[in-house]
Amino acid sequence: MLNPRFGLSFEDLYSIAGLARIDAAFASHLGEAESALRARLDAARADPASLGRLGESELLIALAPHVEDFLAELFAIEPEVATLQAAQRELAPLFACKRQVVQRKALNRYKADVAGGFDGAALRDELEHKLGVALQGIPGELAYARQVGEWGRDEAAHADDIELALRYAAWAVQTPEGKSLHKAGVLFKAPRKLDFLRLIPVEHEQRHGVDMWRMPADHLRRREGFALTDPGTDLAGGLDQANYCIWCHEQQKDSCSSGMPEKKPVEGSTAPFKKSPFGVILAGCPLDEKISEFHKLRAEGWALGALAMICVDNPLVAATGHRICNDCMKACIYQKQDPVDIPQAETRVLKDVLALPWGFEIYSLLTRWNPLNLRRPLPLAPTGKRVLVVGTGPAGFTLAHHLLNDGHTVVGIDGVSLRWASASPTLRSATSAHYASRSTIASWRASAESPSMGSPFVGTRTFSS
Numbered sequence: 001m002l003n004p005r006f007g008l009s010f011e012d013l014y015s016i017a018g019l020a021r022i023d024a025a026f027a028s029h030l031g032e033a034e035s036a037l038r039a040r041l042d043a044a045r046a047d048p049a050s051l052g053r054l055g056e057s058e059l060l061i062a063l064a065p066h067v068e069d070f071l072a073e074l075f076a077i078e079p080e081v082a083t084l085q086a087a088q089r090e091l092a093p094l095f096a097c098k099r100q101v102v103q104r105k106a107l108n109r110y111k112a113d114v115a116g117g118f119d120g121a122a123l124r125d126e127l128e129h130k131l132g133v134a135l136q137g138i139p140g141e142l143a144y145a146r147q148v149g150e151w152g153r154d155e156a157a158h159a160d161d162i163e164l165a166l167r168y169a170a171w172a173v174q175t176p177e178g179k180s181l182h183k184a185g186v187l188f189k190a191p192r193k194l195d196f197l198r199l200i201p202v203e204h205e206q207r208h209g210v211d212m213w214r215m216p217a218d219h220l221r222r223r224e225g226f227a228l229t230d231p232g233t234d235l236a237g238g239l240d241q242a243n244y245c246i247w248c249h250e251q252q253k254d255s256c257s258s259g260m261p262e263k264k265p266v267e268g269s270t271a272p273f274k275k276s277p278f279g280v281i282l283a284g285c286p287l288d289e290k291i292s293e294f295h296k297l298r299a300e301g302w303a304l305g306a307l308a309m310i311c312v313d314n315p316l317v318a319a320t321g322h323r324i325c326n327d328c329m330k331a332c333i334y335q336k337q338d339p340v341d342i343p344q345a346e347t348r349v350l351k352d353v354l355a356l357p358w359g360f361e362i363y364s365l366l367t368r369w370n371p372l373n374l375r376r377p378l379p380l381a382p383t384g385k386r387v388l389v390v391g392t393g394p395a396g397f398t399l400a401h402h403l404l405n406d407g408h409t410v411v412g413i414d415g416v417s418l419r420w421a422s423a424s425p426t427l428r429s430a431t432s433a434h435y436a437s438r439s440t441i442a443s444w445r446a447s448a449e450s451p452s453m454g455s456p457f458v459g460t461r462t463f464s465s
């Protein structure tokens with residue numbers, strides 16, 4: 001249940017008047033914590049354009065931790081949110097060590113040809129003896145990161161220990177044996193240089209006198225309908241990507257979001273976007289999602305704040321992210337090495353929030369009320385207009401969402417087999433054999449038009465034809 005301290009009811013999550021009460025509760029919560037920030041929020045809502053892009057990013061980043069605190073308190077889940085924050089903090093030494101020790105020191109000191117000559121097993125034995133734990137998985141990598149951090153406090157006294165750690169890191173990152181041992185971790189990895197003609201590994205074989213190239217068996221992922229072909233990354237993997245990002249919004253160069261311009265535009269014109277070596281236009285995220293900003297929040301340990309940031313531009317993140325599109329990655333500032341894996345990082349944020357008690361309600365709430373959305377923090381009043389959205393792919397369902405929040409009643413239709421619907425008992429019954437009868441369509445239309453569904457929360461209705 002919602003925390004009674006706010007005097008709100010669960011039904012408030014699902015009505016415009018209730019959401020306005022939630023917004024007011026947030027404003028006073030913010031005012032109590034930081035009155036100057038509350039004043040900045042009020043001014044920004046009155047005139048969002050006056051902030052400029054960087055000013056808006058800075059304001060939203062300052063607000064996001066307050067959104068996280070408020071949501072934790074609103075849903076009375078402070079202990080669970082604190083546990084998630086602590087789990088993120090706990091992993092922080094990994095990313096500092098990766099940047100400062102593994103990538104800057106070890107890989108600069110020992111190139112691949114030298115590291116290939118090291119006796120990795122012997123180095124590992126000696127290191128494990130000093131660490132007192134197996135150098136395996138995230139716990140082993142964390143022990144390494146913490147211990148190297150300790151040794152670094154007195155480098156002169158621990159010169160031999162540090163040398164051992166650097167040699168091991170160089171071996172682990174650059175040799176096939178080391179890579180295989182640390183495949184599941186994050187510490188002993190470096191971004192690959194991109195060779196656009198060899199983006200994926202292939203193996204050659206000859207069958208019946210014919211040359212063939214195929215993916216290595218451990219790389220093959222067979223697609224079944226709309227299901228994901230991999231389980232997605234874990235918390236350490238998501239944080240690894242957020243820390244790999246260099247938060248380009250601070251220089252207003254976040255090409256993942258706004259695209260990679262060819263050259264500076266002539267005043268009054270728009271610069272064309274660069275193209276990838278395959279001729280793909282590097283226009284960045286089609287939704288202009290605040291990617292750099294959510295990475296910064298995530299790296300600083302604010303999962304709920306990061307999700308609020310994502311939801312400003314991409315409220316249907318549950319359907320995009322790791323599942324659909326990677327235009328953002330293609331336009332990442334890293335063009336010559338692995339780009340930041342934004343979809344994985346984004347989906348991990350969502351999964352971590354969904355795993356909290358009331359996680360679904362929190363995500364759902366942020367798609368209707370979002371204080372980081374300066375232009376439309378709340379749904380608008382019903383307009384009485386009804387809109388038919390034809391085609392409920394990512395563009396269609398995102399459009400439908402915005403139309404709903406703009407106060408219109410929306411009916412969505414789609415002409416393809418909605419295989420994913422079979423996972424949902426409600427939709428399964430309505431889309432048996434992936435085809436909906438005219439009566440089903442009529443009943444959806446009736447429900448969309450009924451007075452009880454006449455609010456902006458009708459939701460889209462999808463069906464096959």
Ligand code: SF4
Pocket residue numbers: 244245246247248249253254255256257291292295331332333334340342
């Ligand atoms: S994802 Fe890439 S382009 Fe975007 S902010 Fe991070 S490093 Fe920069």
